[in-house]
Amino acid sequence: MTGKLIVAPDYKTIEGALVFLAGPIQGAPRWQEKAIKYLQLSAPEINIANPRRPDKHYSKGEFPPELYAEQVDWETFHLKKAGECGVILFWLAREAEHKCHRAYGQATRFELSEWKVKHERDFVKLAVGIEEGFTGARYIARRFSQDCPSLRIFTTLEETCQEAIRLV
DSSP: OOOOEEETTOOOOOOSOEEEEESOOTTSOOHHHHHHHHHHHHOTTOEEEEOOOOGGGGTTSSOOGGGHHHHHHHHHHHHHHHHHSEEEEEEEOOOSSOOTTSOTTHHHHHHHHHHHHHHHHHOOOEEEEEOTTOTTHHHHHHHHHHHOTTSOEESSHHHHHHHHHHHO
16 A cells, blocks of 8 residues: 655545654745655655645745635644554754744644643654754753653654654
C-alpha cells in the first residue's frame, strides 16, 4: 500500500497511519518538502498531512485572511487524526525571513504546547526536532526534559523523520 500526501486545503480518505508535519510556515524555509521526500522514500506506506499550501496562497508573503478559518479547521482535523492514529512531527526550523508584524512560529508554539500535554496525558506520539538557531529552543528543550524525559529532541530534520517512522 502506498501512502497518500494530503496538502491543505484538501481532505482525503486514508487508511493507516498519518504523519502530520507541524512547524512554522510563514517566514520559514520550505522544510516540509524535504520531510515529505524523506518520508516517502523511507516509508512509502505512510500517509502525510502537509499544512503548507501551494505558493499561490502566499503571494504577498502572508496568509490571506479569507482562508484563515479553512486553514485552522484543516490543521485541527488532521492534527487530531495523526494524534489518534499516527505521529505528529514537529520540526522547529529557524526563521529564514523575518515578518515584523507577527511572532515567528506563533501557531506552532501553541500547537507544540497543546500536543505536549496530550502526549503526557494521552500518550500521543510526537517526533520533535529543533534546528539550531530556532528562538526559544533552550526553553522548549528544558520543559520537555522536565515533563517528557523519555521524548528525545532531535537536531536534524532527517533524525526527526526517522523517529516519526519508528513511532508509526
